[in-house]
Amino acid sequence: MPDESALVASLPKVDALHDVPSFDDLRVDDAQRASFEQFCSELAAADAVASSEMRLGWVVRLDRGFPLIATEDATFRAEHSVNFAKTRGEAERLLPAIGDCVAVRVAPGHDMGVIERVLPRRTAFERWRGKNRGERQVLAANVDTIFIVQPLGSTRDTPELIRDRIARCLVLINDCAATPVVVLTKADRCTRDELDRVRADAVRLAGDGVRVVTTSSATGEGLDEVRSCVPAGTCAMILGESGAGKSTLLNALLGHEALATGEVRERDDMGRHTTVARVMVSLPEPCGIIADAPGLRSLPLVGHERGLARTFPEVVEASHACRFNDCTHTHEPGCAVRASVEDGSIDPVRLEAFLSLAGEMRVSAQSLDPDVKL
DSSP states (O other): OOOHHHHHHHSOOGGGOOSOOOGGGSOOOHHHHHHHHHHHHHHHHHOHHHHHTEEEEEEEEEETTEEEEEESSOEEEEEEOHHHHTOOGGGGGGSOOTTOEEEEEOOTTOSSEEEEEEOOOSOEEEEEOOTTSOOEEEEEESOSEEEEEEESSOTTOOHHHHHHHHHHHHHHHHHTTOEEEEEEEOGGGSOHHHHHHHHHHHHHHHOTTOEEEEOOTTTOTTHHHHHHTSBTTOEEEEEOOTTSSHHHHHHHHHTSOOSOOOOBOTTTOOBOOOOOSEEEEEOSTTBOEEEEOOOOSOOOOSSOHHHHHHHSHHHHHHHTTOSSTTOOSSSOTTOHHHHHHHTTSSOHHHHHHHHHHHHHHHHHHHTSOTTOOO
16 A cells, blocks of 8 residues: 555645635634634643644645645645544544634644644534444535535436435435535426426425525526525535536536536446545635535435434424324324325425435434444
C-alpha cells in the first residue's frame, strides 16, 4: 500500500480546483464560535504556541479521506490529529465530514494543517453502515437543505420503488432537521402525461410543505427554482443513487462542466460512481453552497423513529386515538388511523409508506447487538 505522503501527492492540487467555497461562503454560528474559543482557551493553558496557531476552518472537500480546509486566510489540505485515532464508540461519529466546522492548527513552515476538533454541528446527515454493530456514517454536516434527486423516464423504476426511495430519504432528512426538497431530474425523457403522473404522486407522498421541483439539465427547466432553494449563506446537499443525474444537475446549476458525469447503463438505467470525492461547490451569486457525494446504493433505516414521526405527523397524531396501544393500523378494531384514511384526513399513499418503513425499522432494531443503543 502507498504511504501517506504518496497518497497526499496524488490528490488534486488545490490551485487546480475550481468553484471551491471560501470561508466566508459558509456561516459560523454562535455555538461553533463559542466552542472554538473555549477550545483555544483550554489549549492555551497547556500550550500557548499551539493555541496561537489554531484557526477556524470548513471542510469543503474530502479526497480519499484527506480534508481540504478553507480558513479566512487560506485553503489547504489537512490531516487528523492523533487524538481522533485514540477514540472509539460515540466519538467516532465526530470524525470530520464534509461541511464540518473545525478547529485546525496551522504551524509555520508546514504545508498541511492538523484538525484538532470538530465543532458542534447544526445538522448531520447520517446513514447506517454498521449492520448489527451500531455504526453510522456522516455524509455531510451543517447542511440546511437536502435535494432528493429522482430521475424520470427510467424503465426500471416502478411507482412503488420511486415512492420508497423518496419516503426513506424524507425520513433521514427530517431526522437531521434539514429541509427536504424533491427534485425530479431528466424531465426531457418523459411525456407530459408521464411527468404529471409522477409529479402528482411525489407531491402526495411528500405531503404539505415539501417542495417538489421538476428539472431537465438538457433544457434548463426548473434550474432557477432549484437555485432559489439555496440562497447565499446556506448550504445544500444532493442526495441520490448513481445515475440519478446529480452531477449533471450540479454542472447545470454551475453553468459549466465542473464534475465528471458518466454514461447510464441501458439495461438497468444505473450509473457508475462518477463522483469519487465528496465535494462542496460555490454556486454563482446570489446562491450559496451545494455538497455532492458519491451515489448511494441503499439507505437502510435503523433508529430513525424521530424522522419517521416528523415525516408522517398526521399518522402519529391519529394513532394516539387508536383503541390498542400496539395497533398496527392494518386490521385492528378501533383504529383511528384507518378511520382517518376513510374520512380523507390521511392520504393512503402516505400511510402505506409509513407502515412499510415502520415495519422495516422494527425488524432492523431486532437484529442489533443487545448492547447497541439507538
